[in-house]
Amino acid sequence: MKGLVLAAAGVTALAAASLFVGVSDVTVGALLGGMSDEATQVMLVSRIPRTLALLLAGSGMAVSGLILQMLARNRFVEPSTAGTAESAVFGMLMVTLLAPGTPMLGRMLVAGACALAGTALFLGILRRMPLRSPLVVPLVGIMLGAVITASTEFVAYRFDMMQSVRAWETGDFSGVLRGRYELLWIGAALTAVAYAAADRFTVAGLGEDFTTNLGLNHRRVVSLGLVIVSLVTAAVIATCGMIPFLGLVVPNLVSLTRGDNMRRSLPWVALSGAGLVLACDIAGRLVIRPYEIPIGTTMGIVGSAIFLYLLLRKNAHAG
Amino acid sequence: MIEVRNARKSYGETVVVDDVSITVPAGGVISLIGANGAGKSTLLSIISRLLPAPAGTVMVEGMDVTTTPGDVLARRLSILRQDNQMTARLTVRDLIAFGRYPHSKGRPTVEDRGHVERVIRYLELEAVAHRFLDELSGGQRQRAFIAMVLCQDTRYILLDEPLNNLDVKHAVAMMKLFRRTADAFGKTIILVLHDINFASCYSDRIVAMRDGRIAFEGPPEEIITPAVIREVYGVEAAIQEIDGKRVALYFR
Ligand SMILES: Nc1ncnc2c1ncn2[C@@H]1O[C@H](COP(=O)(O)OP(=O)(O)OP(=O)(O)O)[C@@H](O)[C@H]1O
Ligand SMILES: [Mg+2]
Numbered sequence: 001m002k003g004l005v006l007a008a009a010g011v012t013a014l015a016a017a018s019l020f021v022g023v024s025d026v027t028v029g030a031l032l033g034g035m036s037d038e039a040t041q042v043m044l045v046s047r048i049p050r051t052l053a054l055l056l057a058g059s060g061m062a063v064s065g066l067i068l069q070m071l072a073r074n075r076f077v078e079p080s081t082a083g084t085a086e087s088a089v090f091g092m093l094m095v096t097l098l099a100p101g102t103p104m105l106g107r108m109l110v111a112g113a114c115a116l117a118g119t120a121l122f123l124g125i126l127r128r129m130p131l132r133s134p135l136v137v138p139l140v141g142i143m144l145g146a147v148i149t150a151s152t153e154f155v156a157y158r159f160d161m162m163q164s165v166r167a168w169e170t171g172d173f174s175g176v177l178r179g180r181y182e183l184l185w186i187g188a189a190l191t192a193v194a195y196a197a198a199d200r201f202t203v204a205g206l207g208e209d210f211t212t213n214l215g216l217n218h219r220r221v222v223s224l225g226l227v228i229v230s231l232v233t234a235a236v237i238a239t240c241g242m243i244p245f246l247g248l249v250v251p252n253l254v255s256l257t258r259g260d261n262m263r264r265s266l267p268w269v270a271l272s273g274a275g276l277v278l279a280c281d282i283a284g285r286l287v288i289r290p291y292e293i294p295i296g297t298t299m300g301i302v303g304s305a306i307f308l309y310l311l312l313r314k315n316a317h318a319g
Numbered sequence: 320m321i322e323v324r325n326a327r328k329s330y331g332e333t334v335v336v337d338d339v340s341i342t343v344p345a346g347g348v349i350s351l352i353g354a355n356g357a358g359k360s361t362l363l364s365i366i367s368r369l370l371p372a373p374a375g376t377v378m379v380e381g382m383d384v385t386t387t388p389g390d391v392l393a394r395r396l397s398i399l400r401q402d403n404q405m406t407a408r409l410t411v412r413d414l415i416a417f418g419r420y421p422h423s424k425g426r427p428t429v430e431d432r433g434h435v436e437r438v439i440r441y442l443e444l445e446a447v448a449h450r451f452l453d454e455l456s457g458g459q460r461q462r463a464f465i466a467m468v469l470c471q472d473t474r475y476i477l478l479d480e481p482l483n484n485l486d487v488k489h490a491v492a493m494m495k496l497f498r499r500t501a502d503a504f505g506k507t508i509i510l511v512l513h514d515i516n517f518a519s520c521y522s523d524r525i526v527a528m529r530d531g532r533i534a535f536e537g538p539p540e541e542i543i544t545p546a547v548i549r550e551v552y553g554v555e556a557a558i559q560e561i562d563g564k565r566v567a568l569y570f571r
Contacts, residue, residue: 073406199425203417205407209369209400214471215393215421259451260407263425 007271011055014278018051019043021282023290045178053173053181054281055274057240060187060232062273063194063266065247066254067225068119070205070262072126075255076138078247079115079233085242086145087118088234089168090152097159104238108183112234118148119226170296171236171243173281181239187232191270194228198262201225205260243295245303246273252310276302320345321475321507326365326375328358336361336372337531343509345380345474348501350518351511352542353528354552359511360401362528363479366509367398379475393421397471399464401479401511405452411463412448415439418470434470441496442466443489457484465493469500476500479511490514494521519543520564527551543567 020026026039026047065078072082079085091114095107102110122141129140156165194201203211204221211218236243250273251265258265277295280302284293321343328336335358343349351359364370366377368384377384379396397418409417415438419431427435439448442462452460461484468476481497482490497508498521512518518525518539525542527535528551535547543565548556556569 070407075406199417199420202407202409203420206405206409206414206417207403209398210403210417212369212389213367213393213398213468214417215388215390217389255408259409259413261409261413 004267004271007268007275011271011275011278014275014282015051015055018054018278018282019047021285022047046176049178049181050173050176051278053176053184053240054278056181056184056188057236057243058246058274058277059270060184060191060273061236061243061246062250062269062276063191064229064232066251066262066266066269067194067201067229068247069251070201070260071222071225072123072137073205073207074134074137075252076134076248077141078245079119079229080145080242080244081138081248082141083118083122083144083148084115084229084233085237086148086152088112088115088230088237089165089242090114090118090148091234092168092238093152093156093161093165096164097155097161104180104183108186108231108234108238111238112231115230115234116226118144119230123222123226168237168241170294171241171299172294172296173240174292174294176240183235183239187235190228190232194225195266197221197224198266202260202262205262241294241296243277244300245307246277246299249303249306249310250276253306320380321366321509322376322378323362323366324376324378326362326372326377328361328365328370328372335531336365339375339531339533341526341533341536343507345507346501346505347507347523348497348521349507349509349524349526350522351509351526351528352513352515352518352551353534357528358531359528360479363398363477363509363511364400367396367477368392369398369400390421393471393473395473396475396477397468397473398477399468399479399481401483403464405460408451408453410449410451411444411455411466412439414452414463415444415466415470418467418472421471434472438466438470441469443492458486458489461485462489462493474506476506476508478508480513481510482512482514482517490517497521515543515548516566519566539565
């Protein structure tokens with residue numbers, strides 16, 4: 001509990017820092033002194049929404065990764081190695097092409113439905129695989145994702161939509177403004193649902209037989225998890241684009257020290273996810289200022305480094 | 320009482336549980352023996368609704384296992400399978416506490432916690448209770464799984480090869496615990512065992528399977544005989560009586 005409070009304090013500090021890092025200078029003094037309306041405007045329209053978006057997307061994606069890892073009973077899956085993210089991008093493209101007037105919420109729901117179908121397909125393939133070596137599982141997901149991406153890009157290329165597809169595929173928070181990130185609150189609500197159902201997901205992580213023995217309907221638990229993961233992923237992709245590695249490394253790091261009892265580990269995963277995304281985004285804003293490196297890139301570097309560390313750890317518990 | 324009527328299961332052409340009917344009265348320790356591939360695990364999975372059987376019915380105290388709600392059945396019958404791979408990193412205490420899930424639905428009461436601590440004590444897991452499952456030896460892990468199932472505190476307890484990985488001391492302690500649990504609390508414990516001498520010394524009844532059928536059934540004195548062992552395993556055994564218990568010697 002004390003550790004959690006400390007972690008929360010750390011994330012709050014990062015969030016505060018995020019409010020004051022950017023192209024235009026906003027200082028506490030300027031805000032309090034009421035000297036410039038401009039500073040207040042920047043704060044309200046850009047900085048606060050961006051920081052909230054980082055918090056919500058970071059915790060949501062990390063928790064999604066955790067849920068997927070419990071459902072697939074594999075340490076190496078996350079929304080971008082299970083066909084989820086790719087399917088969501090496909091959905092975004094389709095709804096943009098076929099019904100361009102659809103409001104944000106509708107587009108997110110279509111993307112979520114596609115993500116659900118793609119992830120269910122992934123789990124279906126896993127069920128039919130007789131020998132599930134731990135490393136083959138994410139490979140199957142990556143291949144499935146590649147097939148979906150190929151169809152997405154085929155269509156996008158024909159209709160000159162490649163740029164939008166790239167935007168959904170690469171996370172970037174620089175465009176987050178008031179009125180354009182609120183979908184992420186849906187993700188936050190779903191994360192709360194995941195916490196309420198944490199015991200059920202932990203039981204599912206023990207395997208189908210244990211789940212049945214303990215009187216839970218395995219299929220129903222999996223369905224609930226899939227809906228949460230798909231909608232959170234769709235909300236993140238619709239607002240700021242895919243954040244790679246997050247759902248992979250954060251649950252693994254937390255699992256090392258806190259274990260996988262989700263009632264206990266989920267708050268840690270949510271906080272660490274938010275913290276990591278905040279740190280990466282702030283770094284991206286500072287490194288080549290006044291320009292920005294998108295979070296897709298910074299997270300890719302940091303995430304792959306952490307992932308390599310996890311893989312090379314001496315007594316890595318694969319699978 | 321568990322009643323199995325005409326249960327059948329086949330994989331492709333091979334029938335692995337062949338029209339099995341058996342009645343297990345409430346109370347006592349029942350051992351299921353038989354050669355590898357005889358169908359013991361499959362039968363146990365069918366009884367515990369882990370494996371749907373295409374034909375036949377299983378009734379537990381009059382409840383059909385395929386139609387009774389899962390959570391109702393989970394308070395009546397528990398099962399531990401033969402091999403349990405675990406990817407989730409749980410501590411021993413957390414795993415055992417999940418045995419209370421059918422009762423507590425995730426909100427453990429004082430009584431639930433008491434159950435957990437008692438089972439930890441019975442299975443001598445105090446020293447490792449805070450450790451993660453993947454940091455245990457095979458036998459310690461097996462005891463943790465059994466502890467979880469015992470913590471579920473159901474009237475019917477089905478355990479597939481519970482002595483796997485256990486050393487001699489813990490195997491004996493485990494069988495004694497099953498015996499005590501059955502005697503003191505009137506539980507019905509169905510065990511799949513490979514050590515026929517444990518089956519002989521600790522069970523009320525022995526059921527012997529061969530090729531998907533029940534070949535023999537009866538109290539130990541009827542089953543632990545050279546003729547039955549020859550029929551079931553194709554092994555010659557000498558039977559001796561030690562302290563009134565029949566022991567088979569089959570090492571030659
Ligand atoms: N999923 C499956 N697909 C095909 N055949 C199977 C499957 N599961 C079990 N079998 C076959 O069913 C038969 C019975 O298996 P079962 O696991 O019930 O045996 P068992 O009596 O428990 O053996 P053991 O003592 O080795 O545990 C075996 O011949 C086995 O090969
Ligand atoms: Mg078996």
